[in-house]
Amino acid sequence: MASAQPALHAQIDQKAKSLEAKVIEWRRDIHQHPELGNREFRTAEKVANHLRQLGMEVKTGVAHTGVVGILKGGRLGPVVALRADMDGLPVTERVNVPFKSTVTTEYNGQQTGVMHACGHDTHVAMLMGVAEVLVSMKNELKGTVKFIFQPAEEGAPTGEQGGADLMVKEGVLEHPKVDAIFGLHINSQTEVGTIRYRSGATMAAVDWLSIDVKGKQTHGAAPWSGVDPIVTSAQIITGLQTIVSRSLDITNAPAVITIGAIHGGIRQNIIPEEVKMIGTIRTLDEDMHKQVHKRIQDVATNIAESAGAVADVKIETLYPVTYNNPQLTEEMVPSLEALAGKNNVVITPAQTGAEDFSFFQQKVPGFFFFLGGMPKGRRGHESAPHHTPDFYIDESGMVLGVRSLSRLAVDYMEKHASKKVQ
Ligand SMILES: [Zn+2]
Numbered sequence: 001m002a003s004a005q006p007a008l009h010a011q012i013d014q015k016a017k018s019l020e021a022k023v024i025e026w027r028r029d030i031h032q033h034p035e036l037g038n039r040e041f042r043t044a045e046k047v048a049n050h051l052r053q054l055g056m057e058v059k060t061g062v063a064h065t066g067v068v069g070i071l072k073g074g075r076l077g078p079v080v081a082l083r084a085d086m087d088g089l090p091v092t093e094r095v096n097v098p099f100k101s102t103v104t105t106e107y108n109g110q111q112t113g114v115m116h117a118c119g120h121d122t123h124v125a126m127l128m129g130v131a132e133v134l135v136s137m138k139n140e141l142k143g144t145v146k147f148i149f150q151p152a153e154e155g156a157p158t159g160e161q162g163g164a165d166l167m168v169k170e171g172v173l174e175h176p177k178v179d180a181i182f183g184l185h186i187n188s189q190t191e192v193g194t195i196r197y198r199s200g201a202t203m204a205a206v207d208w209l210s211i212d213v214k215g216k217q218t219h220g221a222a223p224w225s226g227v228d229p230i231v232t233s234a235q236i237i238t239g240l241q242t243i244v245s246r247s248l249d250i251t252n253a254p255a256v257i258t259i260g261a262i263h264g265g266i267r268q269n270i271i272p273e274e275v276k277m278i279g280t281i282r283t284l285d286e287d288m289h290k291q292v293h294k295r296i297q298d299v300a301t302n303i304a305e306s307a308g309a310v311a312d313v314k315i316e317t318l319y320p321v322t323y324n325n326p327q328l329t330e331e332m333v334p335s336l337e338a339l340a341g342k343n344n345v346v347i348t349p350a351q352t353g354a355e356d357f358s359f360f361q362q363k364v365p366g367f368f369f370f371l372g373g374m375p376k377g378r379r380g381h382e383s384a385p386h387h388t389p390d391f392y393i394d395e396s397g398m399v400l401g402v403r404s405l406s407r408l409a410v411d412y413m414e415k416h417a418s419k420k421v422q
C-alpha cells in the first residue's frame with residue numbers, strides 16, 4: 001500500500017514543503033483575527049477565496065459560516081472528506097508573538113479577549129495547504145475530495161445550532177456521498193513530528209447533567225418540620241460517586257461523572273425549598289453511556305424519595321463518542337507511519353475530552369488523529385494546555401499535517417478506486 005503511488009507521494013512531500021511558508025503565513029493571519037463559533041465570517045471568506053482561486057466548486061454558508069470545496073479528480077473513485085474546524089475561543093492571549101490576537105468581544109455578558117486557544121487556526125491553514133497540494137495533482141486523483149471547513153466546533157452560542165452536527169443535518173456528507181472522512185487536531189503537549197492515534201473510542205461522549213432536588217422549606221432551627229434538599233443533595237452527590245466506582249465495569253472503558261455547580265439557600269437559618277446542581281458526564285462506550293444515565297436517574301430519584309424529597313434529573317447529550325472505525329484505522333495507519341516514521345506514530349490513551357468530529361463518524365467511517373505542535377525537547381507538562389492564555393503551537397509541526405491529510409486522501413482513493421468503479 002505505502003508504495004502504491006511513489007510518484008504522487010513524492011509530489012505531495014515536495015509540494016507540501018514548498019507551501020510551508022504560505023501555510024505559516026495563513027495561520028498567522030487567522031491567528032491574529034480569531035472569530036468565535038458561528039461568527040467565522042472573515043476566516044470563511046479567506047478559505048472560500050482560496051478554494052475558488054484553486055478552481056474548486058465552493059459552497060459557503062453551510063451551517064452558518066461553513067465552507068465546502070469539491071475537488072473532482074481526473075479519474076473515477078471514491079469520495080473522501082477532509083475536515084478542519086475554524087472557531088476560536090473567549091480567551092485573552094498572553095503569548096508574545098508578533099501575530100498575537102488583540103481581538104476582544106462580549107461573551108455571556110463579560111468582556112473578553114478572543115484567541116485561537118485550541119489551534120483551529122492551524123487546522124484551517126493546513127487544510128488550505130492540502131487543497132493546494134491535491135489540486136496540483138488533480139488529473140491523477142482517483143476520486144473526489146470534499147474539503148469541509150467547519151464552524152463552531154467548541155459549541156454554538158446559546159440558543160443557536162452549529163458545528164458538525166448542523167453540517168451533517170444540512171447534508172454535507174451527501175452530493176456527492178462521502179465514503180470516508182479524515183481529520184486531525186494539533187496538540188500543544190505532543191512534540192512536533194509525532195502523531196498520536198487510537199482505534200475505536202478515542203474521545204468521550206459528553207452529556208450535560210442537571211438535578212433539581214425539591215424539598216419543603218422550613219426554619220433552620222426546626223428541620224423536622226420540613227424536607228431538607230441540602231442534606232438530600234449531599235447524599236445524592238455521594239451516591240453518584242458510587243456509579244463509576246461500584247457499578248461500571250471500568251476494565252472496559254473509563255467514565256467520569258462531575259458535579260460542577262450546586263446552588264441552594266439564601267440564609268443561615270432557612271432550609272430552602274430547592275437545590276439545583278449541574279454537571280457533566282464523559283463516557284467512551286455506548287452501553288456504559290446508557291448504563292450511567294439509568295444509574296444517575298435511579299440513584300438521584302431513590303435517594304430523594306427516601307428523604308421525602310423529589311429529584312428531577314435531566315441529561316442532554318452534546319457530542320457522541322469520537323470513534324475511529326477500526327478497519328479504516330488499520331488500513332490508513334501505515335500511510336502515516338510511512339510519512340512520520342514508525343516510531344513517531346504512537347497509540348494514545350483514550351481521552352475524556354470531546355470533539356464534534358464524532359457527528360461525521362456516526363454517518364461514515366472516519367479517522368481522527370493528533371498532530372504534534374510542541375517545540376522539540378520540551379516536556380508535555382511544561383507546555384500550556386489547550387484553552388489557556390499561554391497556549392502555544394510550534395508552526396514547524398504543520399507541514400506534517402499537510403502531508404498527512406494529503407497522503408490519507410490519496411492512499412484511500414487509490415485503495416478504493418477499483419471497488420468503486422465496478
Ligand atoms: Zn478546544
Ligand SMILES: [Zn+2]
Nearest residue numbers: 118120153185
Ligand atoms: Zn479543538
